[in-house]
Each structure stands twice: as C-alpha cells, then as structure tokens.
Amino acid sequence: MAQFTFTINGAKKTVDVPPDMPILWILRDLAGLTGTKYGCGVGSCGACTVLLGDEAVKSCLISADEVEGKPITTIEGLSADGSHPLQKAWVETDVPQCGYCQTGQIMAAAALLKAHPKPSDSDIDDYLSTNICRCGTYPRIREAIRRAVAEEVEER
Amino acid sequence: MNPELSRRSVIKVGVAATAGLILGCRIRESAAATPQGSADPFAPNAWLRIAPSGEVFITVAKPDIGTGVRTSLAMIVAEELGVAWESVKVEQAVADAKYGSMMIGGSTSVRSSWRPLREAGAAARAMLIEAAAKKWGVEPGSCRVENGVVLNHGPEKATFGELATEAARLPVPTGVALKDPKDFTIIGKRLPRVDNRDVVTGTAKFGMDVRIPGMLMAVVARPEAFGGSIASFDEAAARKVPGVRDVIKVSTGIAVLADHTWAALAGREALAVKQDPGPNASVDSESIHKQLGEAFQPFGDAPEGKVVEAEYAVPYLSHAPMEPMNCTVSIADGKCTIYAPSQAPDAIQRSAAQRLSLDRSAVTVHTTLVGGGFGRRFQMDFANEAVEIAQAAGKPVQVVWSRDDDMKHDFYRPASRNRFRAVLGSDGKPVLWQHQFMQAQAGRGTPNWGREEIPYQIPTAQRMTGGARTPIPTGAWRSVSHSNTGFAIESFVDELAYAAGADPLEYRKSLIADARLMATLERVAKLADWKGPKPAKGKGRGVGCFAGYGSYFSMIVDVTHDPDLGIVVNHVYAVVDCGIAINSSGVEAQVIGGVNDGIATALKSAITIKGGAVEQSSYFDFEWLRMNEAPKFTIEILPSQEAPGGMGEVAYPPAPAAVANAIYAATGHRLRTLPMNELPE
Numbered sequence: 001m002a003q004f005t006f007t008i009n010g011a012k013k014t015v016d017v018p019p020d021m022p023i024l025w026i027l028r029d030l031a032g033l034t035g036t037k038y039g040c041g042v043g044s045c046g047a048c049t050v051l052l053g054d055e056a057v058k059s060c061l062i063s064a065d066e067v068e069g070k071p072i073t074t075i076e077g078l079s080a081d082g083s084h085p086l087q088k089a090w091v092e093t094d095v096p097q098c099g100y101c102q103t104g105q106i107m108a109a110a111a112l113l114k115a116h117p118k119p120s121d122s123d124i125d126d127y128l129s130t131n132i133c134r135c136g137t138y139p140r141i142r143e144a145i146r147r148a149v150a151e152e153v154e155e156r
Numbered sequence: 157m158n159p160e161l162s163r164r165s166v167i168k169v170g171v172a173a174t175a176g177l178i179l180g181c182r183i184r185e186s187a188a189a190t191p192q193g194s195a196d197p198f199a200p201n202a203w204l205r206i207a208p209s210g211e212v213f214i215t216v217a218k219p220d221i222g223t224g225v226r227t228s229l230a231m232i233v234a235e236e237l238g239v240a241w242e243s244v245k246v247e248q249a250v251a252d253a254k255y256g257s258m259m260i261g262g263s264t265s266v267r268s269s270w271r272p273l274r275e276a277g278a279a280a281r282a283m284l285i286e287a288a289a290k291k292w293g294v295e296p297g298s299c300r301v302e303n304g305v306v307l308n309h310g311p312e313k314a315t316f317g318e319l320a321t322e323a324a325r326l327p328v329p330t331g332v333a334l335k336d337p338k339d340f341t342i343i344g345k346r347l348p349r350v351d352n353r354d355v356v357t358g359t360a361k362f363g364m365d366v367r368i369p370g371m372l373m374a375v376v377a378r379p380e381a382f383g384g385s386i387a388s389f390d391e392a393a394a395r396k397v398p399g400v401r402d403v404i405k406v407s408t409g410i411a412v413l414a415d416h417t418w419a420a421l422a423g424r425e426a427l428a429v430k431q432d433p434g435p436n437a438s439v440d441s442e443s444i445h446k447q448l449g450e451a452f453q454p455f456g457d458a459p460e461g462k463v464v465e466a467e468y469a470v471p472y473l474s475h476a477p478m479e480p481m482n483c484t485v486s487i488a489d490g491k492c493t494i495y496a497p498s499q500a501p502d503a504i505q506r507s508a509a510q511r512l513s514l515d516r517s518a519v520t521v522h523t524t525l526v527g528g529g530f531g532r533r534f535q536m537d538f539a540n541e542a543v544e545i546a547q548a549a550g551k552p553v554q555v556v557w558s559r560d561d562d563m564k565h566d567f568y569r570p571a572s573r574n575r576f577r578a579v580l581g582s583d584g585k586p587v588l589w590q591h592q593f594m595q596a597q598a599g600r601g602t603p604n605w606g607r608e609e610i611p612y613q614i615p616t617a618q619r620m621t622g623g624a625r626t627p628i629p630t631g632a633w634r635s636v637s638h639s640n641t642g643f644a645i646e647s648f649v650d651e652l653a654y655a656a657g658a659d660p661l662e663y664r665k666s667l668i669a670d671a672r673l674m675a676t677l678e679r680v681a682k683l684a685d686w687k688g689p690k691p692a693k694g695k696g697r698g699v700g701c702f703a704g705y706g707s708y709f710s711m712i713v714d715v716t717h718d719p720d721l722g723i724v725v726n727h728v729y730a731v732v733d734c735g736i737a738i739n740s741s742g743v744e745a746q747v748i749g750g751v752n753d754g755i756a757t758a759l760k761s762a763i764t765i766k767g768g769a770v771e772q773s774s775y776f777d778f779e780w781l782r783m784n785e786a787p788k789f790t791i792e793i794l795p796s797q798e799a800p801g802g803m804g805e806v807a808y809p810p811a812p813a814a815v816a817n818a819i820y821a822a823t824g825h826r827l828r829t830l831p832m833n834e835l836p837e
Binding site for chain 2: 001035091102136
C-alpha cells in the first residue's frame with residue numbers, strides 16, 4: 001500500500017492503495033465515479049476509457065503508480081450537465097442502446113476531437129476501433145461525432 | 157402466435173396514498189398460468205400515476221436491456237392517455253407478482269403490452285374526461301384531450317393534475333374506444349430514448365454501479381470445466397491480500413470478499429486454485445461436432461428432379477454483454493433486497509424467496525439499467541449465487557464477474573449442424589425441401605419429420621430436429637433457434653437459386669407467399685438498385701429474408717473481397733415491416749444491432765471447447781465487430797396499420813447468410829461453416 005495523489009476532473013484526490021491497482025477501480029470503487037465502466041479488464045473493449053491529459057487511455061491498464069500527478073478526466077468531468085457537444089450529439093442522434101459502453105465511446109471521441117477537430121472517416125476508425133459496442137451502434141456513433149463537429153464549427 | 161390473442165386485460169383503479177389517479181393495467185397471461193379464483197390472479201403490466209401537480213409517471217415493468225422498452229412502452233401509455241411526451245417521467249417497476257411476467261425476451265415486450273397498455277391509457281383518459289364533464293355539467297362526448305389538458309367546446313379547460321383526485325373516485329370504464337392510429341401524435345415518432353442523458357453523463361446506474369452502505373465486493377473462483385471442481389486453494393494467502401475481508405466456500409466455487417473489486421480480484425489470484433476438470437475433460441468442439449454428425453438420419457426416397465444437398469455448421473456463441481454478470485444483495489431482518497441487471501426480475505424474486513424461505517413480499521428486486529442481455533440474463537445463476545454469498549457473509553455484497561468469468565460460464569447459443577436436401581422440379585423450383593437440424597444441447601429432439609417453417613412455398617418442406625447431449629450449458633441467444641437455422645435456410649435457398657440458374661433475389665420472389673415479406677424484398681431491391689449479385693469483379697451482393705416475431709425483414713449486403721483486408725462488408729440495405737413502428741429510431745436501432753451481430757458472428761465470433769471448458773476468455777479471442785469493420789446502413793420502415801411486431805430478433809437470422817451469399821457472389825466460394833474467417837486458397 002502507498003499513497004498516491006491524482007487530479008481527477010480538476011479536483012485533488014489522495015488514495016492509499018496497492019501500487020498496481022488500476023485507475024479504473026480507484027475511480028469506480030474509491031472515488032465514486034461509476035461513469036467509467038468495467039468491460040474486460042485487459043484493454044480489449046474500451047468501456048473504461050478516460051483521458052490522461054489529452055490522451056485516451058484504458059483505465060483498466062494504467063496503475064496508480066503510473067499516473068501520479070497527471071490530470072485524469074472522466075465522463076463526469078467532460079461536462080457537469082451534459083452540455084459537451086459530444087454528449088449533446090449522442091443524445092440527439094439517439095446513439096445508446098444498452099448504453100453501457102457509451103461513456104467510453106464518448107471519451108475516445110473526445111480524444112479524437114482534441115487531436116483532429118475535423119476528423120476524417122479513417123481518423124474515426126483509428127480512435128474508435130479500440131472500443132467495442134456489443135449492441136452495434138457504430139453508425140450512430142459516427143453520425144454523432146459528425147454532428148458534434150458540425151456544431152463546434154457553427155459555434156465558432 | 158399473436159400474444160395479444162392469449163391475453164385479455166382488466167383495468168383496476170385505486171386511490172393512492174398521495175392523492176391522484178393511479179391506474180394499473182392488469183394482464184391475464186393465460187387461464188392456465190393464472191387459475192380462476194386464486195387470490196391474485198391478475199397482475200398490472202404498467203402503471204400510470206398522475207400527481208395533483210400534473211406530473212405523469214409511467215411505470216415500465218420490463219427491464220430495458222438495450223431494446224428501448226423504457227421508451228417504447230411508455231410511449232404507448234402516453235399516446236392513449238393524451239399527454240405531452242415531455243411531461244412523462246418513466247419509472248422502473250420493482251418486482252411484484254401484480255405485474256405478471258416481467259421477463260423480456262423473444263421480442264414479446266411490445267407485442268404483449270400493446271393492447272393492455274393502450275387500454276390502460278385510454279381508460280385513464282376517459283376517467284379524466286368524465287371528471288371534467290361532471291365538474292362543468294357537460295356531456296363527456298363534448299370534451300377532448302390535448303397534451304394533458306381536458307377541453308370543452310366552451311372556454312372550460314382543466315389540466316390532468318387538477319382532475320386527478322376527482323377522476324380517481326370514478327369507476328373504471330371498460331371497452332373505452334382506443335385512438336384511431338391516424339390520430340397518433342407520439343406513437344410513430346422518432347424519439348430519443350429516455351435514458352440517453354443519464355447514459356452520456358455517466359449518471360446512469362447499471363447493476364455494477366449500485367453502491368449500498370457497508371457492502372463488500374466479491375469475486376468467485378469457479379471450476380473451469382463444466383462438471384469440474386476446485387481441487388485445492390490457498391485461503392490463507394488470499395486473506396493476506398490487503399483489503400480482503402472474507403473467503404467463503406459456496407456451491408459455485410470460492411468467493412473472495414473485499415473492500416473493493418481490485419482487492420477481491422487480487423485475493424482470488426492469491427487463492428492459486430488447482431482445477432479438477434472432472435468427468436468432461438475429454439469433451440471438445442471436435443467431439444461435439446462428431447456427435448452432431450452421428451445424429452443425422454437418412455433422407456429417404458426422393459421424387460424425380462435435380463437433387464441439391466448441402467450442410468451448414470455454426471459454433472457455440474457467448475452472449476458477452478458489455479456489462480458482465482453481477483448482482484448486489486443485502487439480507488437483514490428477515491428481508492432481502494436485490495439489485496439485478498436481469499431479464500427476469502420476477503423470477504429472481506421467486507427464486508430468492510424460495511432459497512431464503514421468505515415470503516415473496518419480503519424480497520425486493522430492483523431492476524437496474526442493463527448493460528446488454530441478448531438472452532443471457534434470463535438465467536438465475538448470477539442472482540442465486542449472490543444471494544448465497546450475501547447470506548453466508550452476513551453483509552451486503554456485490555458479486556462481480558470478470559470478463560473471463562462471464563465468457564467461460566455462459567449459457568451458450570448451441571452449436572449446430574444443418575443438413576439439407578432439395579429436389580428441383582423442371583421449372584427450377586423446389587418440390588421437396590428437407591432440413592435436419594442437429595443442435596448441441598440437452599434433449600435429443602425427435603428423429604421425425606415435422607413441418608419446416610420457412611417463408612417459401614414448397615410442396616413438401618420438412619424439418620427433423622435432434623442433436624446431442626453435451627455438458628455445455630446452452631440457452632436462448634438473440635433469435636433463439638433462428639440464430640442457427642436462419643444462416644442455414646437463407647444460404648440453402650441461395651444455393652438452390654444458383655442451381656436453378658436464377659437470380660437469387662428473383663428466385664426468392666418466385667417462392668415467397670406472404671405479401672408483407674414480399675413487399676420488404678421488393679422494396680429493398682429498389683433501395684439497393686439490385687441488378688444481380690455480381691456488380692463488379694471482387695464485389696458481391698447477398699440477399700436475406702426473414703419473417704417472424706410478428707415482423708417481416710429483407711436485406712441486401714454488399715461486400716468487397718480485398719486482397720489485403722479479406723472480406724469487407726461495405727453497405728447494408730434493410731427494409732422492415734414491423735406493423736406500427738412505435739419509435740422509428742428504436743426500430744432502426746434494432747435493425748442495426750441485429751445485422752451487426754449477424755456480421756460479427758458470420759465473420760469472427762465463435763466459442764470453442766477444449767478439456768471440457770470454454771477456450772475463449774475476452775473480446776480479444778471472442779471477437780466482435782468494431783468501428784472500422786462496421787458497414788454503412790440504409791434502412792426503411794414500411795408504413796403499416798397492423799399491430800406492432802417484435803424487433804429484437806428479426807434482423808439477426810438472415811444476416812450471416814446474406815454475408816455468406818455476398819461472399820459467394822464476390823469470390824465463388826460457398827462458405828457453409830461459421831465463422832467464415834478464412835477463404836479457401
């Protein structure tokens with residue numbers, strides 16, 4: 001056990017945990033942030049995707065000792081009220097079916113838009129193919145990303 | 157069978173503790189299931205509650221596993237009630253016998269709820285009108301309802317909230333006229349589902365998100381092989397892991413309870429269990445496949461004509477919902493509270509009550525949002541195990557299944573082999589169609605010919621069902637047995653078309669009897685601009701049709717044979733007639749979901765058995781479709797005034813065959829075994 005201090009969604013959080021404890025379980029079981037989902041624990045489904053800085057990472061693969069000092073953004077930190085363009089676009093496009101993977105999909109899309117504000121189809125493939133949607137909502141995920149991009153452009 | 161025909165509904169009304177109108181709609185499942193004269197023979201399927209404040213609450217008794225019933229069922233009630241959709245709040249029912257069957261599956265939810273939910277809404281509307289008419293001293297017939305307000309020809313108007321208390325005192329009318337579908341203002345709209353906002357903000361509560369005071373997280377080390385056991389384990393080592401609070405031997409294995417999930421997982425690792433594979437150590441996919449082959453029977457004599465024979469095989473499949481099995485249980489003071497992402501909360505309630513020797517009323521089952529079902533969550537195993545662990549622990553417990561637990565301890569879509577023989581007459585059409593369907597599941601079936609339920613007119617169409625007993629647990633998977641036979645039937649009819657020298661789409665048209673299915677096929681041909689299965693070198697188009705669950709579906713899929721990437725699925729054209737589409741967005745979502753499942757299982761996904769156990773453990777070896785592999789969709793819903801059909805299953809059965817048919821068109825290779833992950837050299 002050791003003490004680690006993180007910045008999660010802009011707030012400092014100190015935990016006393018085993019150094020190899022994945023961030024996923026720190027978020028879900030210790031920080032009360034259950035919007036980040038457990039899907040596989042081995043980095044093959046992307047349900048646990050969060051932002052580390054501006055990068056999308058699988059929080060099940062990143063342990064406490066690898067993150068200290070770096071800012072983590074979870075779905076709860078993307079916006080407090082669902083006002084992020086991706087969140088709005090997801091609702092309007094009616095993307096979710098069961099909904100379980102969607103917070104991870106949105107976080108992967110958030111990293112995509114940070115790197116590629118106007119993503120091509122292959123950019124979307126590159127950033128989103130790490131995330132499985134067992135319900136198969138992919139066409140609407142793609143459409144929602146397009147919608148969010150269009151709204152961003154409109155607001156500028 | 158149309159579920160509506162086997163049910164009739166009775167409306168009951170009562171005054172709530174808080175004033176206002178409560179209307180319960182009770183569905184009588186069937187005379188056999190609910191004997192006359194028993195204390196509680198009926199059960200409400202849905203409730204609507206109007207508070208004096210005007211708030212409208214609609215309770216949905218069916219779990220939403222992703223098919224959107226929390227939206228579509230509430231839409232039905234709201235439509236007949238006559239409220240603005242924006243004013244509706246949807247509540248999830250706590251398990252209770254009064255709801256009748258709360259099970260979701262077999263594309264039955266909308267079909268079985270359609271009539272009773274309309275009647276519930278319409279009766280409430282009539283009572284609110286009656287209350288207003290009395291208040292104003294006018295005839296009810298002179299009043300109408302608009303967006304939660306009763307209006308008269310004159311200046312009078314009253315909101316539902318203002319009328320609720322008075323309306324609740326009125327007798328419940330029967331035989332209230334239902335709305336003419338042309339007057340629908342909610343049904344048929346394209347509405348985003350009610351949980352979207354919670355989902356995208358991370359506030360939606362799935363089973364694994366339940367947190368109750370004092371609860372421990374538990375994981376279980378289970379025998380890997382079916383019928384196996386745990387030979388030994390190191391309890392002391394597990395207890396040394398920081399955060400581990402308890403190690404308990406239960407009927408399913410060794411449970412490790414801890415302060416958080418990671419400690420429980422680490423504790424389980426520390427158990428270093430030694431597996432005893434038990435009596436099924438020699439069972440593997442090859443031996444099961446061989447057993448299935450031995451179940452085939454001779455076809456018998458055939459009439460004169462061109463004989464076509466083929467055999468198709470499909471593997472076991474896991475449901476692999478994104479949210480692994482889990483269940484949270486608290487038992488205290490003679491009461492049990494369960495939070496379950498389940499497809500059958502009422503069955504969990506009954507099962508827990510029986511196990512704990514409690515009255516059913518002492519067991520409260522909350523249905524959380526459900527991270528995918530596909531048939532897996534009909535099963536009671538995950539809830540029964542959590543009840544056992546919570547009882548033994550004497551503390552609230554959330555039992556979490558890791559992904560490999562979930563994949564290795566599923567109730568799998570059975571593997572099957574399908575052998576066909578057809579005889580074509582001089583016009584190329586089949587005069588005889590015989591199908592032997594051999595499934596790997598408990599129960600051998602009957603080696604007698606029955607009728608093959610296919611949408612094609614063939615003078616003699618027969619099916620023989622059978623199979624092999626194996627120790628591998630099986631269960632319902634999206635579209636149940638059609639998930640096996642859909643691939644086989646729609647591939648074989650395609651082969652017959654080529655054998656007859658006909659266009660595969662035109663050939664189907666020449667055999668289809670049902671006008672509604674025909675309309676979907678004709679429309680999809682137009683939508684896709686069908687000019688034959690081989691549009692260009694290396695490209696192929698495949699057709700698939702299916703009628704079932706009250707709906708009719710046709711699709712065309714375009715594939716490219718890419719020298720580097722292999723088979724790429726480019727575009728799916730789909731046309732569905734599902735009767736009245738409650739929510740067109742939900743209908744299209746189910747088409748996308750069903751077809752994408754079809755593509756995944758056509759090309760990638762399989763569960764294999766070795767040493768009596770499942771070989772796969774996660775999404776890297778039980779692969780599913782990903783963004784870069786997902787095709788574009790063009791979907792059309794045919795307008796209809798027929799009663800709604802089911803949508804959860806109908807798009808799956810023909811999809812793997814449509815892909816196989818397209819691959820044949822593109823490459824000349826007829827692939828008859830799923831998954832089709834390799835082309836012959």
